Structures are given as structure tokens and as C-alpha cells.
Amino acid sequence: MEQYSLAIMPGPEITQQVADMKLQFRTAIGRSYGSANAEAHISLDGFEADENDYPYLLADYRRIISELTPFEIQFVGFGDFDKGNFSAFYINPTQESSDAIRERSGAVMTLFDKKLKKQYTRKWADESKNPHMSVGRRLTREWISLAYSLFSDYEASFLCDSFAIRKFNEKRRQYDVVDVLPLLGGTTPLVQLDLFQP
Secondary structure: OEEEEEEEOOOHHHHHHHHHHHHHHHHHHOOOOEOOOOOOOEEEEEEEEOOOOHHHHHHHHHHHHHOOOOEEEEEEEEEEEEEOOEEEEEEEEOHHHHHHHHHHHHHHHHHHHHHHOOOOEEOOOOHHHOOOEEEEEEEOHHHHHHHHHHOOOOEEEEEEOEEEEEEEEOOOOEEEEEEEEEOOOOOOOHHHOOOOOO
């Protein structure tokens, strides 16, 4: 089974800014850390599927996502949360942007869940409940404090007009974008879409 992730990828300017932050943070703590090498993204959902089934999943994701309308995502400042014994430090979308992300990703996942049932293993179904763009994961609280001392202000925005499907690369131990799915704002209601249509 291959591991896949549905995500939002920001534009090149924000991607480079996040890469620069990660490099600065890695230099400050003197070692690598979780998500240090990952390209900037907002995780929405994850699943495992056999490689032979992926083209069918892709076709249905493409149909569902094409019905969504492009929207602006704005970032302001930073935040953190604890998960297990480690913490994450991330860039905050505004509340309005978070609501828009949840609305669109929720529409995709609700429809997908109705059809998928237990055929595919969901990996992190709660990711889109707290949209964020990680600077670092699996961090100690000391490293979180250091991050806040390094990064205090941040504002940026971009037009989200596509979602991406990423596949886990075992050699690189990172996810690679394998497909980009445009948000076209179609007119067919989502409820009329069907998975695995002929």
C-alpha cells in the first residue's frame, strides 16, 4: 500500500519564505527536526491505497475538487500545539481562511467517505479541522520558545486554485507532488458525483 496526502501547496514566493524559515530554524537549533525538509503545504487528508487503484481515486478526486471554487488564503502570525510528547510550530491562516479551507476540504471528504467506506485506510482525517502550515514538527517546548524568538510577524496571501495529491517517497522520506487538481467552480452539485463511475 502506498501513502498519499491531499494538501494545499502555496505559491512559489510563500514556498521559498517557508524554506528560508526552516533553514534559519535548523541553523539555530543546530540539527534537523520533523518537517525540516518538507515543502510548504497545508495537509487536508491522507489515505493508503494500492498503486493499481490510484488512477480510479485520482479520477474521483479530480471530479469532486473541480466543483470547488478558488479562494484566497491569508496567513497572519504563528501558533503551536502539543501532540503526544512533542509540539508543532506553524504559520497561522486567518480565521476566515481556516473556515474556507474546512468548508472545501469537508465537502471533498464527506462525499469521499460516503463512497470509500473501509476500502481505503484514512491516515489523518482530522488534519483539516485545524488548518496550518508547519514550520516544524516533533519539537521540544524549548525549541518552540526558540522559534517564537526567531519569528514574530508574518503576513502573506495567495489564491488557492488547486489542491495537490502527494505520494510518500520512501527513499527521500518526504512526500512528492504527483498530481495537481484544479478548483474550477463547476456547476454540477457535489451530491451528483459518484466514485468509480464508468
